[in-house]
Amino acid sequence: MQYFRPRLFLGMTATPDKRTDNDANDNIYEIFHHQIAYEIRLQQAMEEDLLCPFHYFGITDLSVVQDTKAKNILEEEFNKLICDERVKHIIEQSEYYGYSGDRVKGLIFCSRKQECKELSKKFNDLGYRTVALSGEDSEEVRQNAFERLAMEEGEQTDKTKPLDYIFSVDILNEGVDIVEVNQVIMLRPTQSPIVFIQQLGRGLRKANGKEYVVILDFIGNYNNNFMIPVALSGDRSYNADTIRKYVISGNRTIPGASTIHFDEVAKNKIFHSIDRIRGIKSIIRESYISLKNRLGRTPRLYDFYSNNEVDPLVIIREYKTYYGFLESMEKANYCCTLTEQEKLILEYLSKTILSGVRPEELEILQLLLHQNAISIETFQKIYQEKYRKNIMEDQVNCALGVLQGKFVSNEKEYQKYETIDMISCDQTSRITRVSKYGELLRNVEFRSQVEDIIKVGLARYHDKFMNTNEVVSPFVLYEKYSRRDVSLLMNCGKDLSSVMFGMKRIQEDVFIFVTYHKEKAEDERNYVDGKPDYADVFEDNMIFKWDSKIGMGMESTYMKDVITAPRKHLFVKKSDAESNFYYMGTFDIIDVKEARKEDNKGKLKPISKVVAKMHHPVRDDLLCYMQSNIE
Template sequence: MNNEEIKQNVLLAATVGFLDDSQAGATSELLPQLVSNQPNDTMWEHIRYELQTCRSFSFALAFITEDALTPLKVILADLAIKGISGKILTSNYLAFNQPKAFEELLKIPNITVKIVTQEGFHAKGYLFEHDNYYSMIIGSSNLTRAALLRNVEWNLHFSALKEGAVTKQIMKQFDVEWQQAVKLTNQWIEEYRYVYKDAQKTHTMIDSIDVRKKSKIVPNRMQTEALIELAKLRATNERRGLVISATGTGKTFLAALDVKQVNPNKMLFVVHREQILQKALDSFKRVLGGKDSDYGILSGNRNERQAKYLFATLQTLSKTDILNSFAPNQFDYLLIDEAHRSGSETYRRILDYFTPAFCLGMTATPERTDDFSIYQLFDYNIAYEIRLRDALKERMLTPFHYVGLQDYEYDGKLIDDKAPLRLLVAKERIAYVLKQLEYYGYSGKQVHGLVFCSNVLESKEIALLLTKNGHPAISLDGSDSIARRNQVVAQLEHDQIEYIVTVDIFNEGIDIPCLNQVVMLRNTQSSIVFIQQLGRGLRKYAGKEFLTIIDFIGNYKNNYLIPTALTGDISRSKDNARSDLTLQPVLGLSTINFTEVARQQIYDAIQVAKLDAFATLRSDYQDLKQKLGRIPLLLDFQKYGGIDAEVFAENNQLDNYASFLYKMKEQVELTEYEDQVLSFVTKELVNGMRKHELLLLKMLLEKKVKDEDFIESLQQNNCYLDAAVMQSVEDILSLNFFDIKSGRENKAEKYGKKAIVEHSHGEYMLNSAISESLQKSNDFKNLFVDVIATGLYKATNFKSEQPFTYYQKYSRKDVCRLLNWKKDVSAPMYGYRVGTDVCPIFITYEKDDPAKNRSARYENEFFNTGLIKWYTRSPRHIDSKEVQQLLERDENDKFKVQIQLFLKKNDAEGKKFYYLGSAQVVLDSVKEQMISRGSNRPKAVVSMNLKLDEPIKYSHFINITKM
């Protein structure tokens, strides 16, 4: 934008924000707004967006904590490459800031830090310089994790021109205090340590409490819900149940609390590792109380089998003579820890032998790589599920800061899957890794790190090189005994070494709460393993405020797994993966951060990945079938399985879900016509974009439907309603909409040619063939009803009172349908189609081959969140009919043709476009110009700016324009 456009936008934003919010068109990034840490709208996200687009920045902050600096460092590292720097003005007020926080600030090369030494400096302001204007966030948030992510804060985010009075006043005040402040140096920090130490002595000291002896265990919200569900399970006479709970979320305490509410005569707790027996016993004793003699251990060197609460190792209990020494009904309550292992022969022997009133299995990872079903073993009774994302939001775990950065480059190339050992352990790579570990740091006084490598030889070499460079490390792998592993863990816990370097042996079954840094020096092979490894450091520990996860991302084909693993999204949706990558969501107090190069590596991997490959769908199907204990339906996937039902609908290798079940060797029998009908409802309606057809089909499952009854149902469901949409519903269900030739096929013929629903004499009815099939074929009826139920379930994602929903994705065919057009004319539509009263415009923001389009840089350019430049097809002139239609106004000076804008980032995102709303042509921007494409002669086009009636959200603006 030029200076005048910037002034106009800032003026409009100020007018809307401070004077009159009824005026439209103000860009959202300039609008004054309150930032108070709402979901998906935190202070951190506002600061991150501003830093990504500013020319320089200045912060004035009383308090800064180490836990807020790690994610900030990721952005500042990218800004340093671009030559963008900033200033931070902070203080020693109340000796709040820890010396280590000041040390971390000194590590950042592109900031200058000064300390205000005068008493009472309590400012909280974030200032960002842009071309000709400043954006500012001023209010109550210091640079602390809680203030940026969780606390209820009041901050005003606004913009002002550089020549504005408020800008000059704020910048002048900053400059005055900057000149009076002293520069942060190592010497200043050393002197401050004494001040900080003395201040800590004067603070009110709270007497320490022996938590294990005195604190009362009170269930948190999620544990309370789990206890209720377990009680419900037993009330229906179920004898087995499974609790899925992320590592570190208190599975043992939950089990003890459930034992307390059951109050059995005798309980048996089975674990596969002797070293956790005593910890489990101590946890139960804190919850249950009672005499010491009530608790006993059965292991290789202890035999206290008479105890009321018996804790036994698998290895000892599974021995035939020991097992037979107990009566099968001796225990009322049987607990199986790490139940995902219970498919083994030894566990099965125990489970088959005992007949308790109730058996509870507990696991963090129920998924197995073999064909054994843990769910079946526990009668498909999932009492409760606490996954990582939920646990983080409930603050049951230590928050993490994930940092994804590019791995070491050699000869201009990133480390990849085929990199030889000599490159993995090259001194240049080690120097690079150590530099990053030092820069991003850790919480606490001493690093306790766990490094995952790609192979055993690499792990051994890395450990030696770390030690050689002053960071004592020991390598462990599968050949090391349990005793050796415990010994090395103890060395880490007692600060005798800094790092344990391993391959995969610490994915599960190890408890090292002191871990404050997890380093990934290997390709991500599995989302499950990724989360298991990340989870090693999430247990809470005294002095650990957060976990730093540093992931060195090379040129790996599996990089696409990273964003989905971090967010727990298993929908197989590339849109979700791309959005998570670009927007880097916040999970409770945890942050996800990628450097730009690493983000591009992952984006490229997402683009080429086959997330809906048949092998993947088969695996997900088998997992869900194990979980449910029956053949899953589409609605099951939508509710429980993670995969979006549309993945099946949009797969070109599948006509419908029945065709997938055929491939799964399931017994499904459909006639050719039933298969065609099922294809229609699956391909056209399961997306749930419009409820109307689905509601009518649901009603028709029972009986014929009168016009007035259908209208009443639409009104009850808050559906938009007029003559055009009623006719459109009839066109869709009669297949008239599809009765055109698309390529070599006629869609109506593909769907069986005859009308699905007939409409005459004021009544709707299913055709006789479908009615007969619903009576005679259970397979057809179940699958037909399933698609309707799934479509209505998905319809909750759309606003039923209007045709389109902001930021949802639509294909050209979807738009033809939802605009109530008589026929599907999507095939020849391309970029737009000017109708009598509406014109949908489809914009692909980034062209795949800019070399063929010299103007690609100028096409489809977003000036801001409310204004985009658009070009007609060629050849077109100002006086061309369709251009004149777009410019024509009525007697009220309003455009006769309404523009509806749809946009996708690039062609790799598929056939669907995000809906961005209606737009108006900016008349004085309309120009005719000549554009050359490749070697072709220049052709005339008309360019114009389109002003959105409602500017898009800034997060979506970033998603579209940044990568």
Template sequence: MIEQIRFFGHSGSRVKGLVFCSSKVEAKELSDAFNTKGTYRTIALTGEDSQEKREDAIARLAGSGDYEVLRRDEQLDYIFTVDIFNEGVDIPEVNQVIMLRQTESPIVFIQQLGRGLRKFEDKEYVVILDFIGNYSNSYMIPLALSGDRSYNKDTLRKYVQSGNRIIPGKSTHHFLIKIKEKDYQVNFDVTQEQMLHYISQKLATGMRVRDLLALQFLLNGSEAILFDVEQELKSKYNNVLSELGKVNLVNILMNEFAVSGDAIKFKDCLFIKMNGSDYAISDEFKKALINEDFKNHIQQLIDLGVDRYKDMYMGVKLDNNPFALYEKYNYEQVCQLLEWPKNQIAQNIGGYKFDEATKTYPVFINYHKGDDVQDSIKYEDQFESQTLIKAISKNNRYLRSKDVNTAINADSLGVSMHLFVRKNKDDKESKEFYYLGTIHSTGKENARLIGYQQILM
């Protein structure tokens, strides 16, 4: 602890730190050990100590009150405690917070972190040293620094997915892991980082297991990925890999599914190559896997994705339906799960889109339109009841328009329509919709014409 305290330092003329311990015994023993070393002066405070003793210790740490001018033997460098400073105590002078207490509660974590986040004239920044690994709950740090105290489930979900990439302001973080007293450092090249990012973001969500099976077979040295995935899906998951599904899978593993910026961003993410009538591992992926650390990271992502699939999706999907009822999906995930050969950007979907090859027709509805939405596209979609929704077509459409006619006659045409709804477009990060199931036309042919829009029931 003393070695890392010296290494990371503090902001200000001297250190003024709080140390959160896991027990009263730990707090007292560590404080005694620090004092024995003679480098720092510390005290242990618990709920058993009087309010007078607490206030005196705080004044000695902060250098306030009767201790504005401190002699060396009067000052305190650290206060060791369990939880009495979690909340309700304001010590803006604190320039270092040390965490020795394991917690899975974001509220407790934020309370402890917050003891050092107050501004003070002799403090440009605060140093947080987490020796116990609370940072492994990666959403806690950005949640704490965001100032968001709503603890909304969707907000928490965003932080879980994005982790430390969305820390605001000028905060920095360093993760130093020690094994057998040696620094454990992992370095990846640009291609390896791209591949890890691609798999984490697009495949390890667990929404579909076939992509993860393909990666596992690649790691195992398979020379016929499509054949192996098809057999595994059938025998272990009672699932069928269609010809369209094969095209979709190949395009995803060769970065030919992506469009626009993603195609460039992940240009080196080529995981497979042609091998006769099937596919095997690409030269790029094979070269990257020479790095054992990289290979281990890939294996962990595969295991994580498979576990997510089993926990969240495996038992809840209906027959021949790739979606789980009431789960959230973004545009790209919908295109991927419907086995489209290429992704579609939101502008090309425009609320709904029919794919002829797969005979699938997703409908995306923003239920509340903002004031900034143009009247020409401010469609008044609404639920008439729990089982009936009124959905309005795009501009310049008639009954004979192909997309309108397909929607009205979807059942007879063998077209599968899926409904995705979100409250509004305020979710700028994930752009996700709740899946509400398959939908069917009421069969009414006297759809009313409003301007150039059709009401589709």
């Protein structure tokens, strides 16, 4: 490539981002001057019918009783991998889920070489025809195994017989094209979405007599189980809520005839892994390197969003500002410097408006990048033309308060952010860019980062939150919101998170916040008037039963706020591991009665038991997710 000087270089690769952790200068994008003629990933390939449909089954791996004869932990773990009970479990599942075609032609991916050999031997002892391949085997040995796997029964000779399975570690991930493969079994933890797709892809080639491929993934208690839905969905945002949504909805996001199914135990293992995603900073850094290689320049936050890389909110949660991340990532190579005031403004904007739950603040900032002042009336007209809806002056004033550093939860936060000095509004209802802020915008890097926040926020709003009937509610059904978001959307003027617990009345609206599975086991079942009773649960997809706080009978101000509110909203999250709540919609109270319940000191106190009827049936997959048990 250094020698030839053609008019066009055309390169084709399946793994352009494979070696982002390597220090060597192996940036494929750079070789081709960062020009990408065409790119296709799994989802699009399925949509265009270029691949064979697949039926993926996430199956719980067998939990084996501790081996007391093992000399050490490594030997004990290995003995579990090759024990007769696990072999029986694998065979039972492989026969149950089957394959497409006259006979099985399968690949089995293992964790280690010795596991390959031992499992292959045990399968052979049970009548299967298998071999184990590793990097130690010659190309001739491998090719012979591939040909035997592809053979039909009638093609066998005395010396060469067909294979049912090839056991492998490492070597079959890429560069192998056995189109006849109709079953893929994964017996190793998923450490990388790239490797997962490579292994799944061994079965996605089309072949005569093969209608689909069966993928069996044996899922154990691995920290990286969250990589499985990341790989299947193709969504590299690493936003825990997005990953959960994919596991919940599954087949809704797979094109064509392919299906995805997790058994309940396997699904809970994945949810458990999602709740405790580890190594997120390492994931962010790998994503950054990949994106930088692709673009040929330092990425902006919006580049992460538009290229479906790590969610900007995930980056900000770890580093507070993108500037802080770039300092950490580039170190001495990042020459741009910001003042403490500039850093403070970026931190506040990242914290309050980057999520894009509403556009008001973002649009005001956008306008004031290019002009010193604008009247509220002019802003209202611009807003109405762009969003086809009116915005009242009190809503504009609330947005201005946010941009003046007032959207905080406590005095300490207020003292920190009150000096951001970005905008002011005089008695003539004219929104003005503060001169000091205007001077800061002359710093190219600072201005660029402000523009970046605005761009990401508006994109998120248009993609996630714009389709809502704001006459009824500013919230989008089944999207996730924090208590902070509720404070913002209800124009509270400040963050009420610290006082917004199980119930909060805001003017004409009441908000109920429920954690479906409480942390303490004794909270899962309530005893009311000495009788067991389940509370805070969906009876079905329309009826929800909710208990008030202990001590709040029907005559309490607390309950009167709930009962008399014209609009009642329900927000639910499955467990405390989730930071945000699903918006389940509005509801009516169809029954309420008073009972008694013991408080923490064992004293009986009044409690109100409410039966609510949702205005919209709760989506079935989300309901199943809420109701499934947590291990």
